Amino acid sequence: MRRSPLHEPEAVVALATEVVRRPGFRLVGMMAYEAQIAGVVNKGHPVIRRMQASSATELAERRGRAVAGVRRLAELEFVNGGGTGSIESTRLDESVTEVAAGSGLFGPHLFDGYTRFAPAPAAAFALDVVRRPTIDIATVLGGGWIASGPAAADRLPQVVWPQGLTMLAREGAGEVQTPLLGEAARTLHVGDRVWLRHTKAGEISEHLDAFAVVEDGRVVGTLPTYRGERKTFL
Incomplete structure (x- = not known):
């Protein structure tokens, strides 16, 4: 997903440094979205599930370094992570303080294709x-x-x-x-x-x-x- 050009901890810290040095700005939070886990259906796709499991392990380490680096610059009130399809792995990341649920709150039919998340449809x-x-x-x-x-x-x-x-x-x-x-x-x-x-x-x-x-x-x-x-x- 082309949501952000920031992928490495060094780049995230560089942006945080720019934010905190600007008059009138206060850095209070971070947001990370693991689209390759949260936004990709995996039911019936063992290769995708293996990719997601491997990515979750690597991501926890990389995001943890990014958050630690930014916390040295600013007192963060929150670190948002994940999406509906990655609740199980994102909640295990100690650097994250809140997990985004998004569309899954309504149980739309996209999530019929996920192996670990099976909500009852809540909207129609x-x-x-x-x-x-x-x-x-x-x-x-x-x-x-x-x-x-x-x-x-x-x-x-x-x-x-x-x-x-x-x-x-x-x-x-x-x-x-x-x-x-x-x-x-x-x-x-x-x-x-x-x-x-x-x-x-x-x-x-x-x-x-x-x-x-x-x-x-x-x-x-x-x-x-x-x-x-x-x-x-x-």
């Missing part, structure tokens, strides 16, 4: 059927909520209910409409709802104003997204 969204172009196709309104990363099927929303629905290969999920094919489509009518899971957390949070909090089948509250708070960062 519903789209209304608006057309029936053929007897075995039901078209829902919208749906083109695509996750970041290389454009591929694993970045599309996943239809979860009714079961037996698939997206058309030549259309996928569209910003205007999403045709769904399958035996279950024969039973759907205009106005019915189809439920989907998102791939990550970002795309659903960028499209919705709030999440409904459900407990025992009842909506017990709502939580605003940044969009719902009228904040736009992207």
Whole structure:
């Protein structure tokens, strides 16, 4: 991931030195993201799992040296590390004070492909059927909520209910409409709802104003997204 040009402890310390010498700046924290562990599915990929295990061992030593070097320059309030897919290894790194969970809090379907992290799906969204172009196709309104990363099927929303629905290969999920094919489509009518899971957390949070909090089948509250708070960062 091309998130930062800083990989070696010496480079991190050099940046920290520049920060603390500038008037008006105060260095209070560090953040490291191990994308090769946290952001790569590994179920069914033994080579990837071996790479990740080896990387976690090497990373703990390298990040530890970087943090120790920066702590000699500034009193850090936090050292953030990891991501949903690397919670198990990042929490063992003594140089890290907090672990980022990110998308995994919602249990999106990307994490169905991880061996050590198997959250229960905690979020979904519903789209209304608006057309029936053929007897075995039901078209829902919208749906083109695509996750970041290389454009591929694993970045599309996943239809979860009714079961037996698939997206058309030549259309996928569209910003205007999403045709769904399958035996279950024969039973759907205009106005019915189809439920989907998102791939990550970002795309659903960028499209919705709030999440409904459900407990025992009842909506017990709502939580605003940044969009719902009228904040736009992207």
